[in-house]
Structure formats: structure tokens, C-alpha cells
Amino acid sequence: MDRQIILLIEDNPDDEILALRALKKNMVMNQVVVAHDGAEALDYLFCTGIYADRNPREMPRLILLDIKLPKLNGLEILRRIRSDHRTRLLPVVVMTSSNEEQDVITGYQLGANSYIRKPVDFIQFTEAVRQLKLYWLDLNEPPPAAAT
DSSP states (O other), X not given: OTTOOEXXXXXXXXXXXXXXXXXXXXXXXXXXXXXXXXXXXHHHHHTOGGGTTSOTTOOOSEEEEOSSOSSSOHHHHHHHHHHSTTTTTSOEEEEEOOOOHHHHHHHHHTTOSEEEEOXXXXXXXXXXXXXXXXXXXXXXXXXOGGGO
């Protein structure tokens, strides 16, 4: 986990731009890899498809996961992350606009570390990202690479 990668799994171009701007505004210097659908996210995590040459030892420090995604929804991605020994300990924050209570319940049942509803206002979104940075990137102790 030396490179401190953030994996942003987001299909909405506007939300992607918003997230990247909020990360930059909060001086998050981590490399951000964006996966635009569920299949691409799994390819990245498991070094398949276009990411077959990716170093499997460089796992994300944090995964920001949308739920409503094409090809494979976020809850299925979370299920697969938690079911594989290589990825099961990675911190996953569900960041979605879904207001469905069942999504929150299922997200936590599948092992989400946190669930955040995306604020629509840029100032509120930036503040949410600031708090994410403070906790997940500054305070939180990630699992040792040997444990994943």
C-alpha cells in the first residue's frame, strides 16, 4: 500500500468531476484511479482485463464505491471484495445518492466500512470529503499489506 491509491468507482461523469475537485480542494495527494463500471472495478482489483499488468501488491488505501453502476452494481462489487482473501480487508466507503434504506442495510451486511449519502451541494460535498480524508487517510491505520 505504498502508493496510497484511492479507487473511485463512479459511473456518473458529473459526480466523478465533483469527487475529484473535492479531493483536490482538500489537498488529497493520493493517486486516484477511476473505474466507471462494476466490471472495470473488479478488473482493477483483481488485475484482469485492461489491468492485467497492474502490480497486485499495490492495493488501494481506500475504495469509494457508488451503488448504482452499469454492468455490476456496487453491492455485488462489495460482496466480491469481501469474499476474496486479497481484498477482504480493504476499507470500502459506500458513497451514493441512493436514499433506499435497504441499500444501507445491505451495504453494512456485506461489509461496508462506512455509508455516506452524497451531498448534492459542492460545499457540503467538499466538507464530506474533508472528513473522509481526515479519518480514512490521516487517522485510520490500514491493514498491513501482509494481511490482505
